[in-house]
Amino acid sequence: MNWLREFEAEAERRRRGEDPPWARGARLHPDVAKSVQRFQVGEAGDGANLIAKAGDGDYLAAVKLFVAEEQNHARMLAELLTAAGVRTIATHWSETVFVRLRRALGLRLELMVLLIAEVVALRYYRALRDGAGDPLVTQVAARILADEERHVPFHCHRLRIGFAGFSAPVRAAVSGAWRVLLLGVAVTVAADHGPALHRLGVGRLVFVADVLTAFEAALALIRGEEPKPKRVYVPKRARPRGLD
Numbered sequence: 001m002n003w004l005r006e007f008e009a010e011a012e013r014r015r016r017g018e019d020p021p022w023a024r025g026a027r028l029h030p031d032v033a034k035s036v037q038r039f040q041v042g043e044a045g046d047g048a049n050l051i052a053k054a055g056d057g058d059y060l061a062a063v064k065l066f067v068a069e070e071q072n073h074a075r076m077l078a079e080l081l082t083a084a085g086v087r088t089i090a091t092h093w094s095e096t097v098f099v100r101l102r103r104a105l106g107l108r109l110e111l112m113v114l115l116i117a118e119v120v121a122l123r124y125y126r127a128l129r130d131g132a133g134d135p136l137v138t139q140v141a142a143r144i145l146a147d148e149e150r151h152v153p154f155h156c157h158r159l160r161i162g163f164a165g166f167s168a169p170v171r172a173a174v175s176g177a178w179r180v181l182l183l184g185v186a187v188t189v190a191a192d193h194g195p196a197l198h199r200l201g202v203g204r205l206v207f208v209a210d211v212l213t214a215f216e217a218a219l220a221l222i223r224g225e226e227p228k229p230k231r232v233y234v235p236k237r238a239r240p241r242g243l244d
Contacts, residue, residue: 003154004058007065010150014072019079020143026084026136032128033086035196036077039124040088042117043074050114053107059158066151073144080140108162115155116182119214120189121148123207131200152214156221163222175219179212186211 028036047067054063078088125148129141163171189211190197190204197207 001153001157002058003157004062004065006150006154007062007069010147011065011068020076020136020139022079022083022136024083024136026080027134028081028084028086028132028137029196029199031195031199032132033081033084035193036081036128037086037089038193039121040074040077040081041090043070043077045070047071050107050110053110055107062154066154069147069151073147076140076143080137083136108159111155111159111162112178113181115152115159115218116178116185116215118148118152118155119182119218120186120211122152122214123202123210124189124193127197127200127202127207131202152218153221156218160222160224178219179215182215183208183212 045067047063047070051060051063051067054060081088122145125141125145129138129145132138132141163174166174186208190207194204197204
């Protein structure tokens with residue numbers, strides 16, 4: 001996989017494409033709006049530390065385009081909130097913790113923390129796409145989800161290179177500690193965004209289980225294995241509560 005070409009192709013597609021129709025407006029339940037505000041803050045970083053650690057050559061160029069996609073996510077979420085008549089927020093404690101942790105680490109460990117955020121985002125944006133019950137929200141979430149589905153294997157490819165020299169016992173120990181951190185983050189997000197997930201038709205336990213499944217698939221990619229097919233959760237409700 002030539003990741004630089006993939007990111008360049010996506011950047012060109014985005015340049016030629018049209019933005020979602022913001023003028024049509026959007027409906028967001030207050031619980032979902034608060035949740036989107038927090039994710040918007042998380043997408044809004046400048047990526048300077050990751051770029052500084054990326055070295056040079058094709059990987060650096062790809063990382064810069066990855067950061068640009070994340071910033072575009074923040075822009076679209078801000079536009080979505082505006083379309084729904086909801087303001088953005090400047091900061092949230094969860095993003096502050098993530099940023100400080102990542103900045104204190106080298107590239108490999110920063111990517112490990114970043115991958116946790118990405119697999120959580122996979123499940124969150126799928127829930128938002130499938131459960132919001134609003135055309136504009138669905139379109140924005142689908143666009144972001146499509147990017148995140150490329151971001152995860154991109155980071156996995158780099159981490160596979162980073163772990164290549166580790167012995168099997170060391171890799172097992174790292175994976176074990178990584179799973180513990182992932183579980184803690186998934187439970188925290190499920191608790192913090194629980195009301196929104198409920199409105200989107202996804203229970204907290206289902207959310208955590210699906211994040212863990214996505215993480216195991218990512219670990220399989222890092223090991224060079226074919227990931228096992230994962231169960232896709234389909235909300236039972238045809239539309240979220242509170243929008244009637």
